[in-house]
Amino acid sequence: MHTTQPPLVLASTSPYRRALLTRLGLTFRTASPDVDERRRPDEPPQVLVLRLAEAKARAVASAHPDAFIIGSDQVACLDDAVLGKPLGRDAAIAQLERASGRTVLFQTGLCLLDARSGQAQTLVEPFRVHFRPLGRQRIEGYLDREQPYDCAGSFKSEGLGIALFERLEGEDPNALIGLPMIRLIRLLESVGIFPLGA
Template sequence: MSQPELVLASTSPFRRALLERLGLAFTTAAPEVDEQPLPDEPAQALVMRLAEAKARAVAASHPDALIIGSDQVASIDGQILGKPGGHEAAVAQLGLCAGRAVTFQTGLCLLDAASGRAQTLVEPFRVQMRALSPAQIAGYVDRERPFSSAGSFKSEGLGIALFERLEGEDPNTLIGLPLIRLVTLLQGHGIDPLTQGARPLD
């Protein structure tokens, strides 16, 4: 029996780069999903719902595939931090986070499109931010321009200099895709990165 097509329901170059580490053949597809939270929706519920929604959004065009969906939000004291979208908002977000703990919740879904069965989970990751001066925040935002990143930083780049401590089981989670948990889900479908591998298809 042939291995099902593997699809990453994301256009994020960061998630694509993470999945490429596993050496498995996969394609990517853009999910059309409204990412606005529901009224009073907790961060964990939001990312789990959106991870599955993204996977299901591309299932119609990939009816026999295994589809990976993921979504991430940052929160501080229960307040969800969205993507800043611009310079002033990024500076304000980092000012709010400086010296405090930021929790990232990353939802992961592996959808068997053929059966409609979805496995979902949420992987948390906690970041203790340094006490940052206005000059440090401005310098970082000017250099990295993290306007499309939740929490206004990119941990895979200069953002690492903003952190005092990281707490979590999988550092890949902070970038956007919990690979350790994903490998476990894939192995449950007979796909083992340790015994089979290829380059991405697209």
């Protein structure tokens, strides 16, 4: 007996992405994609996130051959440099000092893969964060309180990190957290999954 709607799988173990997808009230599973996330030589950031979003979705497809699979990847860019997850306090201080008074461009890749046909829909959602001028004391005070060491750019915009910003520029603030929800909803609706009902 076939279900009317294929299962939905989030190819991510990120608690942030899981929390965002939970908001839609859809039933879904999570799966951990085994993907080499290293940037290729001279690979533009938008190409990198598109490639990795799709690679993550395809990495779990064999275990979920009848599912729609969501893959996502994000990088933060300052000039031509990619800011990764700091993973520690010293690196986070350096990232925020570099971002002080400047604009960081976040590129979030999104993929919706139909594992049954192998067809993938992909896109990149840009979002710009304009930082306030930040002194060392303010940076250290923020990091001590929130410890965002697993976040690209060294902040949590959904938390106290909002105090670091002059302004935000983009169509979907959820993209900053790691999943562009407005565009994702459109992709889901295009394959017959309607969070608000058909």
